[in-house]
Amino acid sequence: TLTFFGVLLPVLGYAVSRRSPRSLESPQEQEPILYRTPGGSFLLIVAAITRQRVMEPKRRGLKLIMMALLMFTLLATLFYCSTLTSNLTVPTYQQPIKTIQQLLETDMLVGSLTDSWRQQFKLSDNPDIQKLVPRYVSLDDYPSHLSEVVEGKMTIFAVSKTLRALMDSLPENQVRLMEECPYTNSVGALLKLNSPLKDDIDRVIMQMQSSGILDRFLVDTQRYLRRRDARQRSAKISSSEDTSNQVTLNLGHLQGAFIVFLGGCLVSTVCFLCELAMHHCKMSIQEHTGAQE
Template sequence: MVGMFERGDGDLGIGNLFISALGGRNKHQHYTAPFGQENTCFMIKKGTSTPRWQSLALPFRKDTWIAVLVMALLLGPIFFALSRPHVTGRYEKLNYQSMAFVSLYTFGVHLKVAQTQIPVSLSLQIFVAFLWVYVIIVLEAYSAKLVSFLTVERIPEGINTIEELYQSSLSVYGNTIYYQESLELAQNVHARKLADHYYTIKDFDVAYKNIMNGQGAYMASSNNLIYMMSLYSKNGIPTMRLLKECFQADNTAVGVQSHSPLKRNLDQAVNWVREAGLPYQWRRETLMILRQERRANASNDAMDAPEPEPEPESEGENRVSFSLEHLQGVFIMYGVGCGLSLIVFVSELPIYY
C-alpha cells in the first residue's frame, strides 16, 4: 500500500494503519488526523478451566480457610470451658453436656441453625452473641463468592506479562514485519529479546494451529485480536485469550499520498467521525454481524448456546478469593468478643466460689 502511494496508484489507504516512521513509510506517504488508538497486544491459547467441583473451595484463599478451621476447632473447647464453673449458683443447661455435644452445638451455629439451649451466664451469652455475628459475616461472604465461582468459568493464572512470554520460549507470530521492527526498538528489554523469536505469517490459520498446539503467541492490535478471538471461538467460547500486559499504543489513521491536496478536507471528516464515536460503534456492529453469520451457519445446538463478546480480560480475574486481609475485621471483632467474654467470666468466678 505504501508503494502504491509512492507510485501515485492510490489516493486513500483505509485499514488498521498505524502512524509510524518505521520502515521509512512516512517518506512515501502521509497520514490524516488519527481516528483512534490501538494497543499492540499478544494472544495465546486459552488455558484449561478449573474443574467445577473445586469451586466449593475457591471463595476463600488457603490462609483464610486455615483461619476459619482453627476458629472452628477452638470454639468447642472455649465454649466448654466457659460453661464449667457455673455448675452452682445459676442454672446453666449446658453445664451437664459433654464435649461432643458442645462441639456439635458450635458446629450448628456455623450452619446458622438456631439452638434451643440458650446460655444463662453473661460471659457465655457475650461469647455466643459475638459467635453469631462472626458466623453470619463469614457465611454471607462465602455464599456471595460461591455464586460467582459456580456460575462463571475460572481460568488459572498463566502467562500475562511480556517478561513471562519471553521466559516461556514461545515463538511470536504476526502478519507484518512492522511488529518485529517495533520490538527491536522497544525500551522493554524483554520485548527487544522477543524480536529474535518473531516470525511473519500471513495466513492466520497457520498461526492459529501453532497457537493451539502451544507453540507460540500472536501479535496484533487489540481490536484485531478481539475480532479473531470471536471468529475462532467454539460454541461461543473463546479458544484464545489476551495477555494482560500489552506492548505499545499507536494512533490509527487513513493513509494518503505525500502532499495530497485531499488531506485538509479528510482531516476534518476524520475528526467528525472520531468525535461522533463511529469507529467504536462500527467495531461493535462488525462483531454483531459476525455472530449472526456464525449462528446462521451453526447447528441448532450451537444456535442456542450463548456467545458472549470477548474482552481483553475474559478470564474472570476480577473474581478474587477472599484472603485474611479481606476478612480481618470479622476476626478482630470476634477476638474482641472473646476477650470481653473472658473478662466477664473472670469477674463471675468469685460469685460462685
C-alpha cells in the first residue's frame, strides 16, 4: 500500500502540473511554476525517482536536493530489499534440544553401538529415561547414521569425547551436543550383567539414593550449572554491548522512512494544488484587470 500510494501520488501530481504547461509559465520567468514552489519541487523530485520523464531543473539547489533524495531512495531500497529477501528465504531457526524431556516431545530415535544403553535405560529410576527404551536402535557404526542425525530423525548416545569427534568430522556445524547425563546413579553402569560385584554395587547405589545423597548432589550440580550459564550469558551480552553500539536496521526502521516519505508526498500534493489554484486565480485577476483597462 505504501509503495502504491508513494508512486501514484507523485505521478498524479506531475500529470496535473504537465496538463497545461502554458498556463504554468510566468511572464517574467521562462521556468514553470512547478520548479518555483516547495510542493511542486518535491513532487518533481519524486516523479524523477519513480522514473517519470521530467525536465531538469535549472536551479542548483533543486539539483542538489534531487541528487540527495535519489541517493537516499537508492540506499533505503537496497536495505529494504535485502532485509525482506532475508526474511523470506532464511528458514526458521529450530530451537536446540537441551533436556531429555524435550527429546521425548519429538519423534527422534535413540541409537548407540552397544546394548548396554538399553539396559541402563530400563534400570533407571527416572521415568523419562525409561521411556527411551522403545525408541532405542542398535547401530553398527556412527558415521553412516550422521545423515539421520542432521535431518532430525535420530540422536546418538555416547561419551562426550566420541560425540565431539563426530561433530568435528562434519563439514559444518549441523548438530549440537546435549551435555546432560541421563542417569543420576550411573556408578558402575559399565559393569557386565554377570559380574560378581554387580549386585553389591547396585545395593550400595540404592542405599545412597534412598539416603538422599544423590538427589542433593544432583540439585547442587544443577544450581551450579545454572548460575555458571547465567554468568556466561550476562558476560557475553555486556561484552557485545560494549564492543558494538550499533543498531541493526530492520523492517520497522525502513517502514518508518517510507511512511515519512509518503507523508511528504501527501503534504506536497495538497500544497501544490493550493499553489496551483492561487496561481490560476492570480492569472485570471490579471487577465480581467487587463481586459478592463
